Amino acid sequence: MQIDQITLQDLSIFHTEENFSVFHFLNCTQTNGGREWFRYFLSNPFNSTKKIKQTQELLQKIIAVADQWPQTISNGTIMVLERFYETAINSLPNRPAIVGAFIYKLTNASDFSVTKYTIIHYVDFLKGLEQLVTLLDHEDNPEILNDLLLRIKQLLKRAEIQAFLQIDKTRPISITTILHLGFFIRNNFKQQTLELIEIFSKLDAYYGMAVACKKHQLIFPEITETNMPVLSVKQVYHPLLHMPVAYDVELKQEKNFIFLTGANMAGKSTFIKAVGVAVYLAHVGMGVPATEMQLSLFDGLLSNIQVADNIVKGESYFFNEVQRIKKTIDKISDEKKWLILIDELFKGTNVQDAMKCSTVVIAGLRKMNNALFVLSTHLYEIGDQLKQYDNIQFRYFETSVEDDQLKFSYQLKEGISNDRLGYLILRKEGVVEMLEKL
Numbered sequence: 001m002q003i004d005q006i007t008l009q010d011l012s013i014f015h016t017e018e019n020f021s022v023f024h025f026l027n028c029t030q031t032n033g034g035r036e037w038f039r040y041f042l043s044n045p046f047n048s049t050k051k052i053k054q055t056q057e058l059l060q061k062i063i064a065v066a067d068q069w070p071q072t073i074s075n076g077t078i079m080v081l082e083r084f085y086e087t088a089i090n091s092l093p094n095r096p097a098i099v100g101a102f103i104y105k106l107t108n109a110s111d112f113s114v115t116k117y118t119i120i121h122y123v124d125f126l127k128g129l130e131q132l133v134t135l136l137d138h139e140d141n142p143e144i145l146n147d148l149l150l151r152i153k154q155l156l157k158r159a160e161i162q163a164f165l166q167i168d169k170t171r172p173i174s175i176t177t178i179l180h181l182g183f184f185i186r187n188n189f190k191q192q193t194l195e196l197i198e199i200f201s202k203l204d205a206y207y208g209m210a211v212a213c214k215k216h217q218l219i220f221p222e223i224t225e226t227n228m229p230v231l232s233v234k235q236v237y238h239p240l241l242h243m244p245v246a247y248d249v250e251l252k253q254e255k256n257f258i259f260l261t262g263a264n265m266a267g268k269s270t271f272i273k274a275v276g277v278a279v280y281l282a283h284v285g286m287g288v289p290a291t292e293m294q295l296s297l298f299d300g301l302l303s304n305i306q307v308a309d310n311i312v313k314g315e316s317y318f319f320n321e322v323q324r325i326k327k328t329i330d331k332i333s334d335e336k337k338w339l340i341l342i343d344e345l346f347k348g349t350n351v352q353d354a355m356k357c358s359t360v361v362i363a364g365l366r367k368m369n370n371a372l373f374v375l376s377t378h379l380y381e382i383g384d385q386l387k388q389y390d391n392i393q394f395r396y397f398e399t400s401v402e403d404d405q406l407k408f409s410y411q412l413k414e415g416i417s418n419d420r421l422g423y424l425i426l427r428k429e430g431v432v433e434m435l436e437k438l
Helices: 005-010 022-026 032-043 049-068 075-086 098-107 109-136 143-156 159-165 175-187 190-215 268-284 317-332 351-365 380-386 422-428 431-436
Strands: 222-224 231-236 247-251 257-262 292-296 300-304 338-343 371-376 392-402 405-414
Touching (some): 005 300, 022 032, 022 190, 049 109, 049 143, 049 190, 075 109, 098 175, 109 143, 109 175, 109 190, 143 159, 231 268, 247 257, 247 268, 257 268, 257 380, 268 292, 268 300, 268 338, 300 317, 351 371, 351 380, 380 392
Parallel strands (some): 222 292, 257 371, 257 392, 300 338, 338 371
Antiparallel strands (some): 231 247, 231 292
């Protein structure tokens, strides 16, 4: 699925302050390598229904055995192995006799200590991989999981590796064994070890994704094979909110445009982002924050939420809004399936101009039946002009005033908002009073 950096930022998939990102919220990996593979997976949504379903199946396999996941491989274990190859030590003897091994230990005490420490962690690493193979190796596994497990089994077949697996850490390991195995992994098994670390990192990323789905009760959506874009989701919510409100959304060729209105802080932006995040996670193969979801495979997702001006280039806010819309139209003219999210169209110009521009843009976009649109606006007045188009759905967030206090229900309703609360908010926050005292 095509997506650009602006959309990733708009949806907070990644964020400059990582704690506010979807990535951080869903990251349940146990190692640095797993974390980076999860970042890669989350950065590269699939363009294939087969790959999405395989990933869903893989995660479901891991969810079923997550409580039995071996804990012998920690991030510290991986770091010890990696540092062994980065640390300069004197050459290790391959098959030393007892006397030669003892002399090496005496004359190279620190190098021997590093080697012994590594061997102990290497035992944990290999036994953890062996446990993973036993836990996950089934005939009905998805291809991507089978490939990883097959490669582990191939690399564990080496006689020296089997010797590692026979080591009992509760009993002393002989000096000759430490030096021989240390020589082997340092000189004859480095690339294979790094490959095993990489494979485990991938499995850790999948494990983290599976744990996140289980922890946050995410459901796996159904991807349907259709020529036209379709999105039907029940009780979708934004995963980053502590107490989110859920919404039902349905978009299809006959009703492919949601015209969304409501006051500031009523929930428009949250709703738009919730839809975008759910669709994005579905294309990564992860579960989504909803109770039920069916959607087509989208070729692309574009947002227009946090447009900014560019002082260096001398570009105004409105100019960049226009450029973003122009880019969107150019992109979705390829007749592929797109989801387009637009929050507060044309904020960078005066009201009359914004109304005219918005009406023209909406009337044009809604004709593109290869795309689904969710668009919010404060320009309630243009809604009546758009009611002539059968494919536009009108939704709004209601706000009420009780005892001069704003009440937000965050419930999505059918129709067009008529709230005019800007002055009330200004007065409620004491700005009007401050100005009167000047």
